Amino acid sequence: MTTGTLLAAAAGFALACVILAMILCALRLMIGPTAQDRVLALDTLWMCSMLLSLVLGIGHGSQIYFEAALLIALIGFVSTVALAKFLMRGEVIE
Amino acid sequence: MRRWMPSPALSAGLLLMWLLLNQSLEPAHWLMGVFLGIVAPLLARPLQPQGYARIRKPLALFRLLGLSLIEIVRSCLNVGQIILFRRSEGVNSQFIRVPLDLRDPHGLALLSCLINTTPGTVWAEIIPDRHELLLHIFDLQEEQWWIDTIKNNYERPIIEVFESGVPAGRKEGA
Amino acid sequence: MMNVADTLPWWAALPVAFLLILGGVITVTGAAGLLRLKNFYQRIHGPAITVTLGAGCFLIASMIYFTVLQSRLVIHELLISVFVLMTAPVVAMMIMRAAIYRDRRSRDLTKLAGEREEV
Secondary structure, eight states, X not given: OOHHHHHHHHHHHHHHHHHHHHHHHXXXXXXXXXXXXHHHHHHHHHHHHHHHHHHHXXXXXXXXXXXXXXXXXXXXXXXXXXXXXXXXXXXXXX | OTTTOSOHHHHHHXXXXXXXXXXXXOHHHHHHHHHHHHHHHHHHGGGOTXXXXXXXXXXXXXXXXXXXXXXXXXXXXXHHHHHHHSOGGGOOOEEEEEEOOOOOHHHHHHHHHHHHHSTTEEEEEEETTTTEEEEEESSOSOHHHHHHHIIIIIIHHHHHHHHTTSOHHHHHHO | OOSGGGGSOHHHHXXXXXXXXXXXXXXXXXXXXXXXXSSHHXXXXXXXXXXXXXXXXXXXXXXXXXXXXXXXXXXXXXXXXXXXXXXXXXXXXHHHHHHHHHHHHHHHHHHHHHHHHHO
16 A cells, blocks of 8 residues: 555545535535525535635645635635625615 | 834734745745745735734733634534534524624724634624624523623633733723 | 555654644544533534644644645645634634524513513
């Protein structure tokens, strides 16, 4: 066994874990009874996709994925803050 | 000096960020980073009505950050254990109130960041007329223990970092 | 997909693999808490461990891996760590405040409707 196979196995396991976490978040996003549940699930989904991009970067041994992860983190923060602010101030027809 | 560089720590942080982002130490990147570090705080100055934070004891700040890093890892493991092995009905999640002495807005911001980053506690709001903090605890065992922990481990060092220039007694009277 | 990594020495490969596995388990735990806990105020504590320790493990693994692989200091992952540590608390606080505000308002509205029916 070489270090390459060990790292490939570990990266594959991490990739499977992150994708499973994204599926769980998506389920909460669909069933979540209130709007704040859905916003929380969406925020976690952003975070998981950032982690997915990092793990892919390690798996392929390429640094291109770092920029993608940074951008996903930035956009995720801004969009979640906007949604939370909208829940407080905006009038939604319920 | 103070006029052209209102916050040296912020300028150094911006320079470091620029060098990290470009991943090189070439002179051109140093030049651009220094330019950014001088111009950005000046442009952002009118956006901050409170002014930039004055950190009086950097060593105490680093000690506080180190301690809360340990606390974050510890409570991460606790919360993970509860999620995996305990039934949701058995978890005693509640709001508690913590009376605060800290008044400095930058100190309050730092306190809220530290409390929210630690898993298991979320800052809800400050009740304005009594200056009490409403805090949500994931698994509440003993209310007094939480209040003591927050006051001794977090609030006192933050007061030391931000407010040590002002005697505590005069501030209470004002 | 892993040809470049064969050149990596064992002392670096073992911590990276361990951190990757640990980070994966923690990430799934956080998301499971989001799905499994009963009410909203409990659920908001689930993703907190994903954001802090899960992201931390992956970022440290990435730093060790690329530093050893390219034999130079690659620490620009610190930028993501600092950014996440600064923004995650703000997001949690905004969502919490929105939830409290909406709960209070819906309670007020039902109380108002009940009083109107009694009159």
